Amino acid sequence: MPEPLIDSLQFMVSNPGGDLDPKDVVGRDLFIEQLWERLEKQSVLLNAERRIGKTQVIKKMRSMPAAGWKPIYQNLESVKTPAEFAELVYDEVQQHLGTKNRAINWVQRFLEENTAKYKDVELGLKERSWQELINAAMGDLLAARQEGKGRVVFFWDELPFMLQNIMRGEQGIEQTNTLLSFIRSLSDKFPDLRVVLTGSIGIHHIIAQLRKARIPADPLNKFYPTTLDPLSPAWGDALAHALIRGEKLKFPEINAAARAISESVDHFPFYIHNVIARWKDEQRNGGAPEIRAFVQEQLVAANDPWSLKHFRDRIYTYYPDAHEQQLAHKILNTLALEGDDDDPPQAQSVEEIQNRIATDTDRQKLLAILEKLENDHYLKRSPTGAYHFRFPLIRRWWRLHS
Ligand SMILES: Nc1ncnc2c1ncn2[C@@H]1O[C@H](COP(=O)(O)OP(=O)(O)O)[C@@H](O)[C@H]1O
Ligand SMILES: [Mg+2]
Structure with a gap:
């Protein structure tokens, strides 16, 4: 992927969830x-x-x-x-x-x-x-x-x-x-x-x-x-940079701020737009929070501004079998809570998962659920076959809500 120069993009205004001008669809x-x-x-x-x-x-x-x-x-x-x-x-x-x-x-x-x-x-x-x-x-x-x-x-x-x-x-x-x-x-x-x-x-x-x-x-x-992945870190930085300039936000060090914003939301362009939009309101009200703490606030806010509850709720829709639902939750809880808050998330082998959730479910059934969770973008498999959360942001949300 050709990497952008950090300030190669034009000034942009935040538009989370809206239709963008094609030139503003970056990376x-x-x-x-x-x-x-x-x-x-x-x-x-x-x-x-x-x-x-x-x-x-x-x-x-x-x-x-x-x-x-x-x-x-x-x-x-x-x-x-x-x-x-x-x-x-x-x-x-x-x-x-x-x-x-x-x-x-x-x-x-x-x-x-x-x-x-x-x-x-x-x-x-x-x-x-x-x-x-x-x-x-x-x-x-x-x-x-x-x-x-x-x-x-x-x-x-x-x-x-x-x-x-x-x-x-x-x-x-x-x-x-x-x-x-x-x-x-x-x-x-x-x-x-x-x-x-x-x-x-x-x-x-x-x-x-x-x-x-x-x-x-x-x-x-x-x-x-x-499938489509989030933006590359360089494109995420460049997008955050263009939005900071376009919205005239004030940071002591703009490059560091752009990087921190993009990184704290796994380089999802939607959340980058969103952080900038909310930050703008925050600055207007005189606030100047620390970036990661600000993102964390979005994750715990009771009104769920980023609709992340959806990740938990959709399990009930897509895993209609009660036993399967229970196992899916247990697996995600285990993978979220293991280790500390920081990336990269801890990966665990099938055996480790089986031990941790203390289930007598046979391996084939467990593998089938893990495969489903992978297809539904919750989990990703590392080259060694171990599983971890696909998106650190979602893992952080899950840690806070499990
Ligand atoms: N490549 C991109 N560059 C900049 N912003 C983007 C890009 N892709 C998505 N966005 C932002 O994320 C929002 C959601 O994107 P969208 O294409 O609707 O996601 P999806 O269809 O996968 O649910 C857009 O409204 C826009 O704010
Ligand atoms: Mg869509």
């Missing part, structure tokens, strides 16, 4: 370049912790596509049925077609949606299924590509939320399976089409639920799996 150029390269060959599944910057990465890719690409970004978070999904895709695709195609499609959709009104007219139309609707949209897009409009890549953000919504609905399991199989089949029908699926958590839980219902699902095995 991701190499990742983006690699993603475009991968998309030449296959579709991608981008699974990484929430707030790490996935949406900003794919929105930057949408704003500044590599040559020859035509990106379409869609947030699927609130979609509740496959039919809604198909409508969303279909409607969006219309924006990318020439006026003639668009007009023909509009008339057809209008008549389909109003079949009752026109039932006396001999139209030869039937309402299309959601699968037919998506197929039609994709077919139109490919035809448009042949007219030189660029190769399409869909960025389907927060796919697991949509799947969870569908799963909760009527015939949820069947519908989810049908939709996932359909998404899988798109690459066979339209070999040129590319999709980037993103999500923070959940897709493996959904597949596990399908398997539990005896559906032998492996719908995303053709997708290239990848």
